[in-house]
Amino acid sequence: MTDLTKLSAVDLAGLVATGETSAVEVTQAHLDRIGAVDERVHAFLHVDTEGALAAARAVDERRAAGEELGPLAxxxxxxxxxxxxxxVPTTVGSKILEGWRPPYDSTIVERLRAAGTVMLGKTNMDEFAMGSSTEYSAYGPTRNPWDTDRIPGGSGGGSAAALAAYEAPLSIGSDTGGSIRQPGAVTGTVGAKPTYGGTSRYGLVAFSSSLDTPGPCARNVLDAALLHQVIGGHDPRDSTSIPAPVPDVVGAARLGASGDLTGVKLGVVTEFTGEGAEPGVMAAFRESVEALAKLGAEIVEISCPHFRYALPAYYLIAPSECSSNLARFDGVRFGLRVGDDGNRSLEEVMSLTREAGFGPEVKRRIMIGTYALSSGYYDAYYGQAQKVRTLITRDFTTAFEQVDALISPTTPFVAFPIGARTSDPYQMYLADLFTIPTNLYGGPAISVPCGLSDGLPVGLQIMAPTMADDRMYRVAAALESSVGTFTPPAL
Structure with a gap:
């Protein structure tokens, strides 16, 4: 009997559409898998068993009634x-929202439901998406299915680990500085950050409003493209949403799967191929570059000199925006409320609530951001960081006048042991060294598995111009056709 949890999203949708299996059977198989392995992985914070089975039954009823189903129904x-x-509980990995059940769906979730996908539940993450290892969740760390003593990346480690552990064929993440791509790289899965504004932020609990980008995660490129097609597109409820259709990412993925990159010019970012990356990561990357060349791509080196300043610029811009966005969590309107015994002022209640509700990394970034925005320091810190952001954008613009897409390793190192970097924030921040520039620019980027280093996955990153998301899918699918996919050891 076929193990439904090992099939791709495309294959599962096909079986449901033809009636060879039911959506309920597919859903139950994944719920059973979660029950069998998630105690060891901790990918999920909440599993919505009743809601998932009800949604699956609705799909089966629609098929039985002769309705035409969507490609991921x-x-x-x-x-x-x-x-x-x-x-359904939405905690953002924080105690300050423990038990909160929103009265509305985000646009992304609305579109998932409309497409007939079945939401299994909510995945673990670094608190308020601030972290690179999913160790900063208030509800405990997620573990990498390749080695449960190692991190699954962050902040969206739960979404990536659920894929690698075969608990779900598809997942949704959000990418502020690499939080989709970096977990994808270290778990051997595919993670795509769409063009900023290409997916709606309505209902996304904000960390950094000029950077946050929801996106698709999957075990192969075509599945990711199909999910991207479902969740993307203009949303009038998001003022930063681009009023344009989603590029033909599915067609591009299918084209790339043919393995022909003739006429495609790729630029290797020289700033990301020198010191800083582990030898095993660079070896896998170089082998993949050779594979892309054999597929017909022209490979050149491209210098983006201001990329080296992306990390410090990001850690001024993102904390500044978070210090503003997180001011709404005050213990008054929703979520945690501490110290309200009738004898304390509102200010005291707010202070006690935030002290108890926010974790150490969130507090660290709020303090950095508040300082950077303070009178007398705004121009010296936040203002200067925005100027660097402009220079990075110019680097991308210049590069894309010469090449169709840029490539680099996704992350400088493979998954590290749990606890290895939590005492040194700077070493933790380095996990996003290669992913942050794209967020500052606003363009799309994808991480696709490209090899192994000491038995652990390595990802290759493909960066494209804004609203050219289809380009990255073509290159990613072509590489996948050459190097294949990677399966973790059995849990």
Whole structure:
């Protein structure tokens, strides 16, 4: 009997559409898998068993009635706990929202439901998406299915681990500085950050509003493209949403799967191929570059000199925006409320609530951001960081006048042991060294598995111009056709 949890989203949708299996059977298989392995992985914060089975039954009823189903109807999906889900707990990995059940769905979740996908539950994450290892969740760390003593990346480690552990065929993440791509790289899965504004932020609990980008996660490129097609597109409820259709990412993925990159010019970012990356990561990357060349791509080196300043610029811009966005968590309107005994002022209650509700990394970034925005320091810190952001954008613009897409390793190192970097924030921040520039620019980027180093996955990153998301999918699918996919050891 076929193990439904090992099939791709495309294959599962096909079986449901033809009636060879039911959406309920597919959903139950994944719920059973979660029950069998998630105690060891901790990918999920909440599993919505009743809601998932009800949604699956609705798909089966629609098929039985002769309705035409969408390309992902009946396929289970796991959703990062940063997106609001009506009546389902949304905690953002924080104690300050423990038990909160939103009264509305985010646009991404609305579109998932409309497409007939089946939401299994909410996945673990670094608190408020601030972290690179999913160790900063208030509800305990997620573990990498390749080695449960290692991290699954962050902040969306739960979404990536759920894929690698075969608990879900699809998942949703959000990418502020690499939080989709970096977990994808270290778990051997595919993670795509769409063009900023190409997916709606309505209902996404904000960390950094000029950077946050929801996106698709999957075990192969075509599945990711199909999920991207479902969740993307203009949303009038998001003022930063681009009023344009989603590029033909599915067609591009299918084209790339043919393995022909003739006429495609790729630029290797020289600033990301020198010191800083582990030898095993660089070896896998170089082998993949050779594979891309054999597929017909022209490979050149491209210098983006201001990329080296992206990390410090990001850690001024993102904390500044978070210090503003997180001011709404005050213990007054929703979520945790501490110290309200009738004898304390509102200010005291707010202070006690935030002290108890926010974790150490969130507090660290709020303090950095508040300082950077303070009178007398704004121009010296936040203002200067925005100027660097402009220079990085110019680097991208210049590069894309010469090449179709840029490539680099996704992350400088493979998954590190749990606890290895929590005492040194700077070493933790380095996990996003290669992913942050794209967020500052606003363009799309994808991480696709490209090899192994000491038995652990390595990812290759493909960066494209804004609203050219289809380009990255073509290159990613072509590489996948050459190097294949990677399966973790059995849990």
């Amino acid at each position: 009946g396929v289970p999906v796991a959703v990062k706990d940063v997106l609001t889900t009506k009546g």
